[in-house]
Each structure stands twice: as structure tokens, then as C-alpha cells.
Amino acid sequence: MDHELTLRVDGAEHRLSVDPRTSLLDALRQRLGNTSPKKGCDHGQCGSCTVLVDGVRVLACLTLAVTRDGSEVVTADGLSAGPPGSGGDHPLHRAFIDEDAFQCGYCTPGQVCSAAGMLDEFARGRPSVVTGDLGADPELDDAEIAERMSGNLCRCGAYPGIRAAVARVGREREGTR
């Protein structure tokens, strides 16, 4: 039986009716025409479907759409410096271009959303497994960035550029804190 739900996606509200089997990824791409999140594996193994749901980075392929009724979803397309969908670049978009952080671009929307979620987690003092002292606030060095972004694979191997882009936006944020 289909279920009615409301999703806010990149600032715009949508009502849709879905089969419970529909993933959030398929709902976004096939029902709402938002092809920003990509289907790399459909099994939680690559990160290319990463979106922000209520501000938190998650995998849209392992999320059933029906479980997110009433949620605010932000894809790399709607990510901007202002409110979702308000247009204009997010600093991560700029940094990915400036640091040459992609080749084919397939993983990029997932990388960008993951980086946005990750930088928020970092700003809240959340540790990672490579954080030496779990009692102290972590430092955003290269090892921390690599570990925190490890859920996003890039088959073009653009990792050095990706880490540089994330580091740059991380530093800019530190500066404004």
C-alpha cells in the first residue's frame, strides 16, 4: 500500500505517495527529478548518494523514503551559503573547483554533502577513530579529514584534491569562529 508523505527538498515542499520499498534516493531521482545524489552501489558502500536529512549526513540508498515523512532534505544541488535552495555557491562548491577535487564528477555531489555534514560534526567537537585524545577537541589535520571522509569513495582517485578542498573550508570556518 502506498504511503503519503511530505518532503522538503532543497527548500521546496513536495507531497508524494510512495511504495514502502522506495528508497529516498529513488524518490529524489525518479520521482522528484533531483539527480544530484548518485546511485553508485545502492548498498551503503560508496557514499555517492549522501544527502543531508534534517542537517545530518546520511545515505539515501539505505533510507526508505517512507521513514522520512516531514523531513528537510538537502542535496548538493540545494546546498548554498544561505538557506537550502536559496541559490548561490556554498564554500565547498567553490573549494572543490579551486582545488581540482574531481575528475568525472560522479562522486562529487556525495562528497560535497558528506563534507558539509562532516564539518558540522567536527565543529561540534565530535571525535573520530584517529583522534588521539578522546577527551580533547580534535584538530582537523589531513588524517582526520581522510578518516571522516572515508565513507565516500572516488574511483577517479581525486582524494588529494578532495582533502585539500575540505581542509580549506575547514580553515575558513576556524577563522570565523
Add this chain to the structure above:
Amino acid sequence: MRPFDYQAPADAGTAVAAVAARPDAAFLGGGTNLVDHLRLGVTEPGLLVDVTGLLPNGISDDGGGLRIGAGVANADLAADPRVRRHYPVLARALLSGASGQLRNMATTGGNPLQRTRCLYFQDVTTPCNKRSPGSGCAAIGGATRQHAILGASEHCIATHPSDMAVALSALDAQVEVLGPDGERTLAFGELHRLPGDAPERDTVLEHGELITAIVLPPLPVAARSDYRKVRDRASYAFALVSVAAALEITDATITDARIAFGGVAHTPWRAHRAEQALRGATPSDETFHAAAQAELADARPQDGVDGGNAFKIPLLTRTLAGTLRDLARQEA
């Protein structure tokens, strides 16, 4: 994928009744394991009962320990200052599992109940006693790099994949369960079962029993604790072997130790014999190796088309020794 109904009841009692009433119903937590299995055809429920909205999702002080609601996300648990300070082994185990995105989704109740990553269990075209009882075990004589060296049976040689569960085993956690017949509490060490001749059952939970909370006892020894995981990649991979360890050292003598292993058995493997070998001994490499040997005396490696898993015995020995060496050096 077989069609299924979906419900998101408002309270735990309704959820338990809904699942208990239908043999083909399942609870849905973060979905990071279950949704994958729906897609692979590993399981084909007719009803999913979403419990993420109704389970407690806070962490509260509890008689010197901590009560963790089953709805708490793995990422939130790992970030909790009390966990980081008093149970670092648990924070580190959680953080070494999966990825940032998955830890935001995965729940305290769902993580210990995730199913094996055995390749054949996940491949519906191959025989598997766990997925399809009585069909045989394609892993025996197949690719066994990820498989068990302790407690396996002729029916199943799978390992339990959770990192969190290894830490909970070492910490003597308790599991609070609500079932059709009411509440019960069990020791975390009793939750998982060895495969024996019924590998289809990972745990002692009955159909319809819902994990509502996990309780950590006050455990001073856990202040000096850590989790070390060895895997094929630096991150975002399951354990080949892992060690959860806590050590109390008084006047250059080990006065208490908690040890559990991951990646080597059908359950998180609490290493009681290693603990016994450590208590009362002087911390040294000889002591640590003797502890590993005491626990691994009964280990039975598997041959396999991929070279088998005999490497796990020396690897786990060194991983335990290295973890204990570093803990012994830490300030208490």
C-alpha cells in the same frame, strides 16, 4: 523485492504486538543492514515496524553507569562526553565501524543485531544454513578470510561483524528487552549464541522481542581501555580481527582485566581465559602473549580458496599484545 507493509507506531508495546502477531514481520531501526538485505533478497518480511521514533533516544546516568536508549544513533553515543571519558573502548569501537554517514543512521538496538557479512549469506544463489536452514554452508572450503577460528560448527563458520558489540561484551553491559510477555534484562554476554546446529539464530531473542536500552555498569577498570581493529583498508572495512581491552594496574601488577575479540567467532568473543591469565601477573610482553595463547589454544583455522584464515591466530596474538602494551603505558 517482495512488497511489504510499513507501520510506525507511537509506542513500544504496540510495536512489539505488531511484530509478535506476524511471523514475517520485522523491526526497522536505522535500516543500514535490513534495507540492504531487502534489496539482496536475504530476508523478505511482509511488514516492517519502524521503531526509530518510539525508542528512547537519550543517554542517562544510571547508578554510576549509563543507560543508553536503543534509539540512540551510533554517532551520538560515540560523541557522548561520559562515554569518551569513562568507557573509551566503546567510543573507539563505535568510531572504528562503518562510516560517518552510517554511524549517523545506525542505532544502539540495531547494531548488535546486524547480521554476518559472510559473502555466501548475502548471496542468495549459494547454500547457507543461516539464511536457509538445512541448505548447507558454502563458506566451508570457500573463501574464509572473514570467517571464524573460535566456536564455529560444521553448520556455520560465520563471524559477528559488529565492533560496538565487542566493546559491550568486554564492559559487561546489560540488555533491556520488551517482548510480548513483558520485560526482561539479560547480560550482553548471553545475547549472542554460537551457531551449533541452528545458525539461523544469531541471538537468544524470540520473535517480537525489542531491545529498548543497553545499560553500562559503573566500571572503573574501563577508564583505561581501548579498541584496536585490524582490517584490509585503513577505514570503512569490517574487522579481520579486533580487540577490546581494559586494564587495571596497581603497584606494577595487573589487578583487573576485561578482554573481548571481534572478527573471530559467531559472537563477540569474551576472552575469559586471557583475563584470568592476566590477573595477578606483571604487565610484560611475555604476560600478554601468554594471555593470547591461553585464549587461542582451542582456535581452529579454516582452509579456503582464498588462502584460509590461519593468519588470524598470530595476527590476533600481536593485536592483543600491542593493545595491552599501550594500555599498560597509559597513565591510570
